Amino acid sequence: xxxxxxxxxxxxxxxxxxxxxxxxxxxxxxxxxxxxxxxxxxxxxxxxxxxxxxxxxxxxxxxxxxxxxxxxxxxxxxxxxxxxxxxxxxxxxxxxxxxxxxxxxxxxxxxxxxxxxxxxxxxxxxxxxxxxxxxxxxxxxxxxxxxxxxxxxxxxxxxxxxxxxxxxxxxxxxxxxxxxxxxxxxxxxxxxxxxxxxxxxxxxxxxxxxxxxxxxxxxxxxxxxxxxxxxx
Numbered sequence: 001x002x003x004x005x006x007x008x009x010x011x012x013x014x015x016x017x018x019x020x021x022x023x024x025x026x027x028x029x030x031x032x033x034x035x036x037x038x039x040x041x042x043x044x045x046x047x048x049x050x051x052x053x054x055x056x057x058x059x060x061x062x063x064x065x066x067x068x069x070x071x072x073x074x075x076x077x078x079x080x081x082x083x084x085x086x087x088x089x090x091x092x093x094x095x096x097x098x099x100x101x102x103x104x105x106x107x108x109x110x111x112x113x114x115x116x117x118x119x120x121x122x123x124x125x126x127x128x129x130x131x132x133x134x135x136x137x138x139x140x141x142x143x144x145x146x147x148x149x150x151x152x153x154x155x156x157x158x159x160x161x162x163x164x165x166x167x168x169x170x171x172x173x174x175x176x177x178x179x180x181x182x183x184x185x186x187x188x189x190x191x192x193x194x195x196x197x198x199x200x201x202x203x204x205x206x207x208x209x210x211x212x213x214x215x216x217x218x219x220x221x222x223x224x225x226x227x228x229x230x231x232x
Contacts, residue, residue, distance in 0.1 A: 015175040029058035029165035045154035046145030050131030052157035059164040060090030088121035105224030
């Protein structure tokens, strides 16, 4: 393998390349979470937890690549690649079930997990490291994976990873529609972005890419998870 093939790309991507990248990450996330489940069933809780975090990180690449597809400037492109290769930027949705337990239901309720001051991504990255390695922590306390990561934590992380890493192919048309609707309003007025998300999902329905019926994105944004939008 040549060294040039291992150099990390940091430029723009067209919609086809974005779809390819999302699908590659999704397939790998599913592979990792399947491995995590096998280890969990064998009682290998620390390694199962660490692999679950890796699966969550791979799943998190999809949203970053979507952002890259509508990036407006070279600086924004650079930031997207920095986030793509940052563990803590990719694992933010690992807090999904915790946020649900706190009452999060609508899109805006989950925005805090993406904030710069959010602790959960850093803690999740630490759990991943602790699940693989020994370390000296606190006041010379020696940490061993089997003594730190228990079954309850491992099962919660694997369940989160299984939810996020469900295999679903993204088509070129889906990304084209994403760029069409989100590109003009990205990082502008939040209300415009919410409306663009609703319009994008509606367009996806017209093209048979998501189920017919109520606009699930509109329901998530306006009413929240578990709410039912009346049939139009």
